[in-house]
Amino acid sequence: xxxxxxxxxxxxxxxxxxxxxxxxxxxxxxxxxxxxxxxxxxxxxxxxxxxxxxxxxxxxxxxxxxxxxxxxxxxxxxxxxxxxxxxxxxxxxxxxxxxxxxxxxxxxxxxxxxxxxxxxxxxxxxxxxxxxxxxxxxxxxxxxxxxxxxxxxxxxxxxxxxxxxxxxxxxxxxxxxxxxxxxxxxxxxxxxxxxxxxxxxxxxxxxxxxxxxxxxxxxxxxxxxxxxxxxxxxxxxxxxxxxxxxxxxxxxxxxxxxxxxxxxxxxxxxxxxxxxxxxxxxxxxxxxxxxxxxxxxxxxxxxxxxxxxxxxxxxxxxxxxxxxxxxxxxxxxxxxxxxxxxxxxxxxxxxxxxxxxxxxxxxxxxxxxxxxxxxxxxxxxxxxxxxxxxxxxxxxxxxxxxxxxxxxxxxxxxxxxxxxxxxxxxxxxxxxxxxxxxxxxxxxxxxxxxxxxxxxxxxxxxxxxxxxxxxxxxxxxxxxxxxx
Amino acid sequence: xxxxxxxxxxxxxxxxxxxxxxxxxxxxxxxxxxxxxxxxxxxxxxxxxxxxxxxxxxxxxxxxxxxxxxxxxxxxxxxxxxxxxxxxxxxxxxxxxxxxxxxxxxxxxxxxxxxxxxxxxxxxxxxxxxxxxxxxxxxxxxxxxxxxxxxxxxxxxxxxxxxxxxxxxxxxxxxxxxxxxxxxxxxxxxxxxxxxxxxxxxxxxxxxxxxxxxxxxxxxxxxxxxxxxxxxxxxxxxxxxxxxxxxxxxxxxxxxxxxxxxxxxxxxxxxxxxxxxxxxxxxxxxxxxxxxxxxxxxxxxxxxxxxxxxxxxxxxxxxxxxxxx
Numbered sequence: 001x002x003x004x005x006x007x008x009x010x011x012x013x014x015x016x017x018x019x020x021x022x023x024x025x026x027x028x029x030x031x032x033x034x035x036x037x038x039x040x041x042x043x044x045x046x047x048x049x050x051x052x053x054x055x056x057x058x059x060x061x062x063x064x065x066x067x068x069x070x071x072x073x074x075x076x077x078x079x080x081x082x083x084x085x086x087x088x089x090x091x092x093x094x095x096x097x098x099x100x101x102x103x104x105x106x107x108x109x110x111x112x113x114x115x116x117x118x119x120x121x122x123x124x125x126x127x128x129x130x131x132x133x134x135x136x137x138x139x140x141x142x143x144x145x146x147x148x149x150x151x152x153x154x155x156x157x158x159x160x161x162x163x164x165x166x167x168x169x170x171x172x173x174x175x176x177x178x179x180x181x182x183x184x185x186x187x188x189x190x191x192x193x194x195x196x197x198x199x200x201x202x203x204x205x206x207x208x209x210x211x212x213x214x215x216x217x218x219x220x221x222x223x224x225x226x227x228x229x230x231x232x233x234x235x236x237x238x239x240x241x242x243x244x245x246x247x248x249x250x251x252x253x254x255x256x257x258x259x260x261x262x263x264x265x266x267x268x269x270x271x272x273x274x275x276x277x278x279x280x281x282x283x284x285x286x287x288x289x290x291x292x293x294x295x296x297x298x299x300x301x302x303x304x305x306x307x308x309x310x311x312x313x314x315x316x317x318x319x320x321x322x323x324x325x326x327x328x329x330x331x332x333x334x335x336x337x338x339x340x341x342x343x344x345x346x347x348x349x350x351x352x353x354x355x356x357x358x359x360x361x362x363x364x365x366x367x368x369x370x371x372x373x374x375x376x377x378x379x380x381x382x383x384x385x386x387x388x389x390x391x392x393x394x395x396x397x398x399x400x401x402x403x404x405x406x407x408x409x410x411x412x413x414x415x416x417x418x419x420x421x422x423x424x425x426x427x428x429x430x431x432x433x434x435x436x437x438x439x440x441x442x443x444x445x446x447x448x449x450x451x452x453x454x455x456x457x458x459x460x461x462x463x464x465x466x467x468x469x470x471x472x473x474x475x476x477x478x479x480x481x482x483x484x
Numbered sequence: 485x486x487x488x489x490x491x492x493x494x495x496x497x498x499x500x501x502x503x504x505x506x507x508x509x510x511x512x513x514x515x516x517x518x519x520x521x522x523x524x525x526x527x528x529x530x531x532x533x534x535x536x537x538x539x540x541x542x543x544x545x546x547x548x549x550x551x552x553x554x555x556x557x558x559x560x561x562x563x564x565x566x567x568x569x570x571x572x573x574x575x576x577x578x579x580x581x582x583x584x585x586x587x588x589x590x591x592x593x594x595x596x597x598x599x600x601x602x603x604x605x606x607x608x609x610x611x612x613x614x615x616x617x618x619x620x621x622x623x624x625x626x627x628x629x630x631x632x633x634x635x636x637x638x639x640x641x642x643x644x645x646x647x648x649x650x651x652x653x654x655x656x657x658x659x660x661x662x663x664x665x666x667x668x669x670x671x672x673x674x675x676x677x678x679x680x681x682x683x684x685x686x687x688x689x690x691x692x693x694x695x696x697x698x699x700x701x702x703x704x705x706x707x708x709x710x711x712x713x714x715x716x717x718x719x720x721x722x723x724x725x726x727x728x729x730x731x732x733x734x735x736x737x738x739x740x741x742x743x744x745x746x747x748x749x750x751x752x753x754x755x756x757x758x759x760x761x762x763x764x765x766x767x768x769x770x771x772x773x774x775x776x777x778x779x780x781x782x783x784x785x786x787x788x789x790x791x792x793x794x795x796x797x798x799x800x801x802x803x804x805x806x807x808x809x
Binding site: 337420 | 494495496530585586630632643648649650651678679681683711712723727731732734736749752753754760762763
């Protein structure tokens with residue numbers, strides 16, 4: 001709820017504190033801007049930064065941020081690889097990686113004046129999984145696994161596989177040591193945190209008790225000491241068979257038996273990747289948009305990363321709106337727009353009411369508007385009689401007859417511009433409030449704000465622009481030149 | 485009107501909000517709807533400003549006209565135990581399975597089982613009848629996974645039915661699929677008038693159609709008001725800035741002369757109009773793309789005050805007026 005609006009009292013407790021704010025507290029709210037500003041260039045330039053992980057909820061521009069950071073780092077002289085998980089087609093095309101072959105490709109068109117390079121790849125989770133199997137099992141065993149129906153479903157991307165494979169790929173890229181910097185996008189998980197849990201979960205399953213149970217009957221059969229256990233297990237496998245159907249259980253058992261040798265490795269690898277994420281060369285960036293849900297997820301993420309000892313560099317707040325005319329509040333803009341659209345009521349009293357908050361009280365006493373037409377009836381005859389007011393005497397002097405219809409439209413246009421501005425100011429103050437709520441909860445988190453673009457990103461130039469916006473980091477009060 | 489309404493959409497398009505508004509809109513004249521959440525995010529509780537939902541159907545809202553909205557956050561683990569108990573009286577074995585990690589395995593890793601449980605529970609609610617033989621819920625609205633995963637999520641039963649060629653899971657998967665592929669189900673996609681969400685919507689509809697899942701409607705969310713029309717935007721390119729400055733001044737916003745308060749507003753206001761113009765063009769293009777899909781299209785306004793409970797009712801009214809319920 002914007003303090004800028006007047007009909008806002010029916011509001012939720014959530015916003016109660018701001019509802020009571022006086023419009024002139026606007027400047028005070030500006031002072032609530034985060035004390036810590038996230039400066040991204042030093043992070044990207046630091047040779048000790050080896051991995052940047054971009055995480056956040058869906059639809060906040062995570063992949064675009066990862067790509068823009070990668071491009072910026074490359075153009076500042078680093079040898080970068082960007083690992084994207086599920087990029088939108090246009091974004092992938094903008095980096096020339098629309099072929100999904102699981103191998104980093106050099107991106108063309110990158111400014112290499114500083115001797116940097118940009119490589120990019122799109123994760124193919126099934127192929128990544130297959131490669132692990134192939135690397136850890138002999139040929140016969142590998143093909144038994146790869147042809148197993150249970151494996152085929154598992155690797156094709158059910159819960160957790162994508163997250164696990166993303167981390168696996170990250171580990172692989174890092175161990176090749178070919179790049180100075182790896183920028184990773186995280187999967188669009190149902191919960192943004194899945195990628196932290198998935199490796200552990202899959203790892204613990206793959207060398208867990210259930211696996212032993214499923215493989216045990218074959219291995220342990222007949223050993224007297226294990227008899228009790230065997231009874232329990234056959235009961236259990238019986239139950240599982242009942243549930244899954246005998247054939248599926250057999251598939252699972254065959255799969256598990258074939259994977260047996262490979263399993264030990266999974267846990268070790270998952271642990272290694274987890275440690276890699278905690279290492280000093282890693283920096284997490286939580287990406288969000290200035291919306292309630294996205295920032296709530298972001299706050300949760302920040303807390304979770306702290307709990308896991310993962311190094312958080314800061315918050316990237318995408319799509320933040322600014323205005324070059326922030327000195328004009330929404331309610332004054334609206335009042336002025338009404339004033340222009342309904343000249344009939346522009347009398348002395350109203351004019352003063354409008355001007356009350358204006359620091360620059362410019363008299364509109366000569367704006368009487370005698371009997372104007374309704375604003376939407378623009379017939380020349382009535383428009384002529386409208387005799388639009390003007391405080392600038394030089395304007396009315398020249399070509400009055402031709403100017404009048406034109407002035408009428410200019411008034412409508414100006415009213416529109418003011419309404420547009422009022423909408424912008426409301427959006428702006430809502431965004432600020434949402435962000436301030438996050439900052440109040442996490443004052444320790446440095447924030448980089450990225451000014452909203454009116455359109456989408458299609459090419460490297462667009463990514464470069466985002467990179468500039470990421471680094472510039474003061475969108476809420478841009479210069480007029482910047483927005484023009 | 486299909487009794488199972490599935491709402492999907494790209495992340496960030498507000499699908500939870502739309503699902504909730506739809507559940508409210510459908511709860512007219514004493515009707516009862518169930519709003520189902522499957523991703524464990526507790527988005528419904530936050531939207532309705534209540535405490536976190538348990539794995540239990542509970543009333544969360546009363547719609548204008550006396551209808552009721554119930555909500556359920558499906559927890560796959562509990563759904564599995566529930567299922568084991570319901571069909572096999574395996575409550576005790578369930579605990580043992582849990583200890584072994586089998587439940588965790590089944591609900592997080594096993595191919596598709598999790599999704600089968602989630603869609604299975606929703607379908608069970610669709611088919612459930614009370615003692616007098618009436619449906620317990622007139623409609624079930626599902627806040628489903630995002631567009632990129634929706635087809636796989638809904639179609640997973642087919643895959644599981646193929647994987648488990650016999651047995652109860654096979655039968656369960658097939659029963660769920662019969663509901664999902666029938667006229668009883670309708671899958672709606674929420675989008676914004678932006679390129680990426682629209683592209684994802686177009687792709688998603690293609691995938692749903694090729695899986696023969698019933699596509700319902702497209703809901704364009706957070707549509708901003710048209711403040712300036714094409715004529716305004718044309719004029720803004722040609723109008724002398726001094727004229728705008730004079731008009732601002734006339735409206736009481738300060739001096740029109742160079743450096744005056746009104747004059748200093750002109751450039752930023754015109755720049756904002758420029759951004760608006762760019763977005764206006766993009767939005768018209770995206771509307772045209774959506775129009776070609778030949779599906780019923782609904783538009784919901786961006787709520788200037790942000791999203792809250794009052795806004796939810798506003799959107800529900802909007803959906804009702806647009807004939808979506």
